[in-house]
Amino acid sequence: MVPMSNAPDSTRPESVRVRLDLAYDGTGFHGWAAQPGQRTVEGVLTDALATVLRAPVRLTVAGRTDAGVHAAGQVAHLDVPTAAWLALPGRSTRSPEQALLERLAGVLAREAQHGPVPAPRGAGDLVVHGARQVPAAFDARFSALTRRYCYRIADGGPAGAPRDPARRGQVLWLNETLDVAAMQAAGRPLLGEHDFLSYCRPREGATTIRTLKELSWRRLAPDAPGPDGGLVVLTVVADAFCHSMVRSLVGAALAVGTGRRDADWPARLLAARSRQLAAPVAPAHGLTLKEVTYPADADLAAQAERARIRRRSPGCCE
Template sequence: MTLHEASAESIRVRESIRVRLDLAYDGGGFSGWAAQPGLRTVEGVLSEALATVLRVPVRLTVAGRTDAGVHAAAQVAHLDVPEAAWSALPGRSDRPAQEALAARLAGVLGRQAGPGCPRGSSDLVVLRVSRVSADFDARFSALERRYTYRIADARSPRDPRRRGHVLWLPDALDVEAMAASASPLLGEHDFLSFCKPRQGATTIRTLTALHWQRVAQGPAADAGLVTLTVRADAFCHSMVRSLVGAGLAVGQGRRPVAWPGELLAARTRQGAAPVAPAHGLSLEGVDYPADEELAAQARRARVTRCLGC
């Protein structure tokens, strides 16, 4: 970014309201997050809905770009809204602008719902609209992202209503072996063997949790399923699905327990970890620091993860 561009961006932000959007979506009807010509994407549908309501073009920044078919229970994005457009949102009502925006988006997104959505529903929902400080950056201010991958193996109940969110496998998984194989992956490492690199971005990440388990039987929705819960400061392209793929290779007896750790140490795209199907994966949460730490966290993240951003 040139000095002139940086100055123009600073002026634009000062004359705008920064807005945080908390989202949920069923990824089955989307070709991923990022807008792509001719494809239905989360960013594309949401940007179009926002432009319809606000009557101005918008630019979204998201916490994590999910792949095609990946779901989100708690995605986060932000945008800058011109003050005039923000002030006009309530119209003649006395509702706060954020409530007016949420209500209008619900209507527009309902009309833009994907094929198969029952009347009155949508596969993309804005859970909450919040006005935030200009220091908030949905991507770089985030401390941690949390994902869950869900699997029904031969020992799991199979609910056809959740088939688009759970990977079904015909064999029984060795969950203890999968859990043991995860230990060497925790901490800060170069995850090149588990990532599809992007130009100008590092593949070094800090994995704070990688937990395979069979959920105890009971009333919970995931009861009996094999799940992977994974947390990190950030994830590179296809990293979570590659972690799942490596775990499945161990759990199905195709690879020894030590293999994921050996693959990590190799740091190579030759013989890289297999990528698990997308539909079993869901973004479950994004954590941010206190307001006074947002700008500092964003600066640290840019230096650590993004070359040339």
């Protein structure tokens, strides 16, 4: 019989990488990034994780959303000391993933009681609905293939959606009637790889070149299933977005849809590559991060390396 030993397993890695899938109502947050004296998604989540894990944590996120922007499909990762990870279930039969989710839910719900607008008991504005161990090569930011956002508008047209006060924090209300066909036509020249300087607030050392894969405006039928019936909805997909890029794309489209600009103006703006001629930025509350996609595990490292190289290029992406 081999004697049992309590000695540490020297083959066990010092930490495990954990992917988090989360959603939040951005109304009560000053964006994702932690800021002193401000309630942010990163700040609240980091504090909650540190409480549960009893260790400091550092988060990497797929999309650094602005203040007021919502998320239904945000992704982040963190590295957890192996001992802390294995200790999460305690004496229960739960997996570390299950234990983390359950304990986080309680901490986040309690935090929400002290937010700017106290939440109903047991309900918070930040929910982590998925947690799982992933390969060390997984990087929530650089391994991502695409990000998908949607923007919702209730305009003043006869076919427009009725104003729903319960959703006023997720839908932009407009009195004007939007020409959705003109907005769709105006967006076509923006598809593909371009320098979106006129549509971005550039960060120092970061490129403003992005590959826009989809830019689709449509008015949903009033009787469409779900809560979006009658709304004008944008679906936009890219490899990545720079600061305020989606809201600038919306702002330019609204200028066309309301007749203030012709349908060729967004393309001229793109070609100008100028912050002096920058597109107007639409309000944040109509925007939601819906999905982030990733390659198969075997391709994670290669995708992350490609993204890092590309975004360091002088001529080329967040």
